[in-house]
Amino acid sequence: GAVVSQHPSWVICKSGTSVKIECRSLDFQATTMFWYRQFPKQSLMLMATSNEGSKATYEQGVEKDKFLINHASLTLSTLTVTSAHPEDSSFYICSGMGGASGRGETQYFGPGTRLLVL
Amino acid sequence: LAKTTQPISMDSYEGQEVNITCSHNNIATNDYITWYQQFPSQGPRFIIQGYKTKVTNEVASLFIPADRKSSTLSLPRVSLSDTAVYYCLVGDGRNDYKLSFGAGTTVTVRA
Numbered sequence: 747g748a749v750v751s752q753h754p755s756w757v758i759c760k761s762g763t764s765v766k767i768e769c770r771s772l773d774f775q776a777t778t779m780f781w782y783r784q785f786p787k788q789s790l791m792l793m794a795t796s797n798e799g800s801k802a803t804y805e806q807g808v809e810k811d812k813f814l815i816n817h818a819s820l821t822l823s824t825l826t827v828t829s830a831h832p833e834d835s836s837f838y839i840c841s842g843m844g845g846a847s848g849r850g851e852t853q854y855f856g857p858g859t860r861l862l863v864l
Numbered sequence: 865l866a867k868t869t870q871p872i873s874m875d876s877y878e879g880q881e882v883n884i885t886c887s888h889n890n891i892a893t894n895d896y897i898t899w900y901q902q903f904p905s906q907g908p909r910f911i912i913q914g915y916k917t918k919v920t921n922e923v924a925s926l927f928i929p930a931d932r933k934s935s936t937l938s939l940p941r942v943s944l945s946d947t948a949v950y951y952c953l954v955g956d957g958r959n960d961y962k963l964s965f966g967a968g969t970t971v972t973v974r975a
Contacts, residue, residue: 748910778961789951790908790965839907843961851961852898855907 749773750842752856759830760864766826767859769840775820776842780853781813784837796823830863837861868952873970882939884969886952889933897928897935900951902968908951912937939971947973 749772759765769779778797782790794810796802796817804810814826823842827834837860841853869887876882888897896915900908912919914926914935925938939946949968955961 750907752907780962782965789967792962792964795962837905841907851896851955852910852913853955853961853963854910855900858905858907860905 748844748852748854750776750840750854750856752838752840752859754859755857756860756862758862758864761831762829764826764828765830765861766824767838767840767861769823769825769842769856771821771842771844771854774842774844774854776823776844777820778843778851779817779823780841780843781815781823781825782839782841784839784858790839793825827861830861832863835861835863867964868954868966870950870952870966870969872967873972875972875974876942877974878943879941882942882946882971882973884937884939884950884952884971885934886937887934888952888954891932891954895954897926897932898953898955898963899924899926899935899937900953902949902951911950942971942973944973944975947971 751770753768781793784790792805793808794802794804794815796815798817798820802815817823837858839858841855843851843853898913899911901911902908912924912926916928919926927936949970951968953963
């Protein structure tokens, strides 16, 4: 149980184009989803938190107009990298968190999406 | 967010038990402790979660002392495939359960 998928698993795009990454919770309802970015040899950095049906909350330094997040349903969140540039090339990972289980809120992570901007 | 401190790296051999200790001195009353494993180019995989005392599942055990200022992840009889980065995290219930990833512990298992 607690499976999260991401699509696509990797994407190459030209500078200036937009890329959409989907994150789906397959066997649970994710009331909250998180988006992270990970550069090579570094740890995960939280970009934003999104709750179903409401606007995402972005971490300091993350441009909300550049990284558009939509959490339209309890099983789907999307991250759109707008006007991508080479410095946006990274590994993007989402996680989903369901309702309170009485054992603490646990995040379950997707497999990640590798983005390369040329 | 509660900060955690863990060793940067650990080496082990196949069949040995690996224990990774994590410090979280400013853990709050409602916070849970969660450990994840990450392989290169993959998302973190949930290993175990606990609040206090000891928790055991099919892959690991988590020991948490009474003061909860530290925790120890125990991996029994590791194999080469356990080579990965292990993250200790404290979920902050007051802050949407956001997780702040540190550098993690790189565990290398040798034959």
